[in-house]
Amino acid sequence: AQKVTQAQTEISVVEKEDVTLDCVYETRDTTYYLFWYKQPPSGELVFLIRRNSFDEQNEISGRYSWNFQKSTSSFNFTITASQVVDSAVYFCALSELVGYSTLTFGKGTMLLVSP
């Protein structure tokens, strides 16, 4: 069975601080996808990134960066120089690489960035 654990329920930071959101996953599959979604107060889940299990390269997109480590089954997300608009709930998710790939979500981490 697949499982995603986001141990941090809530994180509060002050604007311009860096913050890392942790994600640990469990799966018996050797091939899989990992995702991060952002859920602002409006409720819609916004896709941020997808990585497949073959690609352990870290990725940077503007102020966002992701660190994928298969050895520790972790896919952590860092926001550099956080902004108030980053305040949201962030979900890490996992799916199989092929077949009917439904998403298994973690419980989410609420990030609150104050001015």
Added chain:
Amino acid sequence: EAGVAQSPRYKIIEKRQSVAFWCNPISGHATLYWYQQILGQGPKLLIQFQNNGVVDDSQLPKDRFSAERLKGVDSTLKIQPAKLEDSAVYLCASSLAPGGSRAEAFFGQGTRLTVV
């Protein structure tokens, strides 16, 4: 490109009443999902359609929940009768395909259901 449309945005009903939610996926997306998100938790899949056929409804409480996707486009999710524990946000999502690189799911804004 228009996103996934859901209605209504909010619904308040009394327990034992019925309720229905509607979803219009992104045009051309063959796969449609309904997720239930209880407050403080991550979304949980209720049912997945591939075109108009069900491919996974293992977590759908079939004694009270039903869903259909006629003609492989729009979908409705119904709860009858509702219980207090059904209070949640119901999210619809769609993707081009059920697996592989085209399985990226796009989500609607959800319907927030409150059962009193």
